[in-house]
């Protein structure tokens with residue numbers, strides 16, 4: 001088991017009134033699982049993700065991550081724990097505009113005091129695995145929306161987190177570009193065995209995710225699971241094939257252009 005959530009409640013106070021947003025969530029996430037959270041706007045999906053990700057504290061209830069009770073840690077311990085165990089991808093990429101793609105990916109590792117050479121090696125490997133070696137020295141403003149999200153995904157993985165939390169990561173992308181980014185999440189889950197919890201409004205995507213949590217009014221209303229044979233169908237289908245072809249084209253063109261060394265040398 002990776003995460004265990006018990007009786008999680010979250011209240012917000014607004015204009016002197018208490019708003020109960022999470023009303024007692026119980027949830028267990030196994031190592032290597034991929035789960036989606038669906039539900040209407042305002043049911044508390046992002047709030048649940050933030051609280052599990054320790055970006056926000058619950059009003060009551062407890063959260064365990066492996067053997068650690070997160071709800072017992074102080075803010076400094078939480079920040080350290082979060083930096084090393086949890087990766088985030090949001091709807092907006094939140095890349096820093098003045099840094100290159102490679103530098104953006106390196107930043108969380110530098111903040112966690114990894115040596116520059118190690119951070120750069122990992123960042124290059126991740127850029128390659130998201131098919132963007134040839135965009136290494138581009139700044140976010142010089143990347144397409146799909147490329148920006150792929151860089152954001154690479155950045156979320158630089159510390160090799162056990163848990164990746166994604167909040168509508170393709171919400172701002174057109175469906176074809178979004179599918180390519182989704183496929184990368186599936187690949188990271190399969191190849192790196194990263195546990196992924198993803199909020200999505202995309203029904204087609206959610207139907208490919210093994211376990212789907214459906215939220216209604218601050219609670220998990222029900223859970224559905226995808227049958228293994230459905231997964232095979234999708235993997236063999238055109239979507240996955242398209243991505244492989246695209247990735248090959250990207251890799252091929254990357255090998256033809258010289259990848260310029262970036263200003264990252266001096267970080």
Ligand SMILES: Nc1ncnc2c1ncn2[C@@H]1O[C@H](COP(=O)(O)OP(=O)(O)OP(=O)(O)O)[C@@H](O)[C@H]1O
Pocket residue numbers: 012013014019021039040041042043044045046047048
């Ligand atoms: N900091 C806050 N202060 C007060 N209310 C908040 C705060 N953050 C969220 N809320 C309220 O909590 C409820 C749930 O918000 P949340 O962002 O979790 O919804 P969501 O399910 O992610 O919705 P969406 O699909 O629109 O992103 C909303 O009614 C929202 O207004």
Ligand SMILES: [Mg+2]
Pocket residue numbers: 045046047167
């Ligand atoms: Mg939300």
